[in-house]
Amino acid sequence: MLINIPVSVKQFREEYFEQKPFLIKNAVKKENLLSWKHINEILPRCNLISESKIKLMYQGNKLAKEAYLEQYDDLGTIRYKFHQESLYNFMRAGATLVANGIVNEPHLDIFCQEISSFLGCHTFASLYIAFNSERSFKNHWDSRDIFAIQMKGRKRWLIYKPTFPNPLYMHKSKEMPLYQCDTSEVYMDIMLEEGDVLYLPRGWWHDPIPVGEETVHLAIGIFPPYANNYLNWITKKVVDNEVARKSLHSFAQDEVLLEELAKVTSDSIKDRANYMRFLEEFYDSKRIESPLNLEIFANHKNTSLSEDTKIGFISKNHWHDKYQKIIANGYGIAIDEKFKPILEHLQQPSSIALPDLLNSIENEEDKQSILDLLWSLSYLGILKIQS
Numbered sequence: 001m002l003i004n005i006p007v008s009v010k011q012f013r014e015e016y017f018e019q020k021p022f023l024i025k026n027a028v029k030k031e032n033l034l035s036w037k038h039i040n041e042i043l044p045r046c047n048l049i050s051e052s053k054i055k056l057m058y059q060g061n062k063l064a065k066e067a068y069l070e071q072y073d074d075l076g077t078i079r080y081k082f083h084q085e086s087l088y089n090f091m092r093a094g095a096t097l098v099a100n101g102i103v104n105e106p107h108l109d110i111f112c113q114e115i116s117s118f119l120g121c122h123t124f125a126s127l128y129i130a131f132n133s134e135r136s137f138k139n140h141w142d143s144r145d146i147f148a149i150q151m152k153g154r155k156r157w158l159i160y161k162p163t164f165p166n167p168l169y170m171h172k173s174k175e176m177p178l179y180q181c182d183t184s185e186v187y188m189d190i191m192l193e194e195g196d197v198l199y200l201p202r203g204w205w206h207d208p209i210p211v212g213e214e215t216v217h218l219a220i221g222i223f224p225p226y227a228n229n230y231l232n233w234i235t236k237k238v239v240d241n242e243v244a245r246k247s248l249h250s251f252a253q254d255e256v257l258l259e260e261l262a263k264v265t266s267d268s269i270k271d272r273a274n275y276m277r278f279l280e281e282f283y284d285s286k287r288i289e290s291p292l293n294l295e296i297f298a299n300h301k302n303t304s305l306s307e308d309t310k311i312g313f314i315s316k317n318h319w320h321d322k323y324q325k326i327i328a329n330g331y332g333i334a335i336d337e338k339f340k341p342i343l344e345h346l347q348q349p350s351s352i353a354l355p356d357l358l359n360s361i362e363n364e365e366d367k368q369s370i371l372d373l374l375w376s377l378s379y380l381g382i383l384k385i386q387s
């Protein structure tokens with residue numbers, strides 16, 4: 001395991017998840033943290049011109065792209081690069097560089113995959129880089145739970161209890177003056193050091209303060225299905241009932257209609273089949289980014305995995321339902337009951353060698369069926385393989 005989380009998923013869900021912050025000191029070994037080489041290489045590969053992907057925050061505001069990017073014509077293609085002198089100048093003066101939604105960066109993806117495997121949900125990765133002791137962010141809360149992994153240096157975090165618990169994407173702390181932070185009572189005043197991990201539920205106020213030295217942290221946001229997602233899904237289904245398609249006139253006139261509407265909506269929400277279908281669609285819409293294996297799967301001469309292959313799920317953010325089905329990467333794959341123990345093995349954090357996976361299977365026909373299944377799941381990019 002890359003991240004040492006000292007509690008079980010069950011314990012985490014019961015004691016911390018959506019309830020309170022959890023600080024794990026020395027959760028990642030120093031040698032496994034991102035190096036400056038990785039960080040320096042990842043940044044220029046991000047979508048620099050996207051407003052939401054790369055931000056340079058200075059004195060509480062987002063700087064305009066022209067302040068630190070330059071556009072150039074590369075044989076007829078317009079490209080963008082960091083204007084290094086400007087970027088360095090702003091950061092020397094205290095700016096924080098933020099890269100959001102980083103994907104396909106193997107050194108960073110492995111952290112996301114571990115969090116994803118731990119909680120079984122999708123993730124969103126952001127890097128925050130600063131020097132100096134300037135505050136680039138005001139006290140705020142985020143609308144997604146995060147795991148902050150301190151990769152370089154230190155950062156002080158002042159944390160306060162939520163005034164609007166469990167906000168969603170449409171909620172922004174700066175746009176909700178009615179829910180001011182009570183700064184008189186600090187819940188946690190911590191120094192996040194290299195290798196430390198902080199779980200911070202959404203809605204918890206935080207004031208991350210650089211302490212006059214380098215600081216890089218990776219924030220991994222998590223995206224489980226929320227009740228709100230289910231509610232939105234249900235409202236689309238409810239229009240199958242005529243009552244949801246009628247016009248409204250006045251409250252007095254529509255009272256009976258509203259009663260009926262409330263009943264069909266409530267019945268739909270509580271319907272187990274709807275709940276299961278919603279989850280299936282929720283996971284079906286997600287995609288997992290992973291490296292290609294062209295040398296194996298794009299070569300028409302290969303039809304099976306070689307003996308020395310190591311295999312495992314990329315992450316646990318796919319979904320198995322009670323009907324023996326894997327929903328991942330837009331595929332729904334039916335799984336025979338007898339393969340369930342194999343799938344459980346594959347859920348382990350580290351990849352498993354093919355012979356070890358198969359050694360408990362005696363029946364040759366079953367062995368072949370499992371090999372076929374593993375080939376298919378790898379071909380579809382659901383399993384990751386190492387030769």
Ligand SMILES: [Fe+2]
Pocket residue numbers: 140141142206
């Ligand atoms: Fe934040």
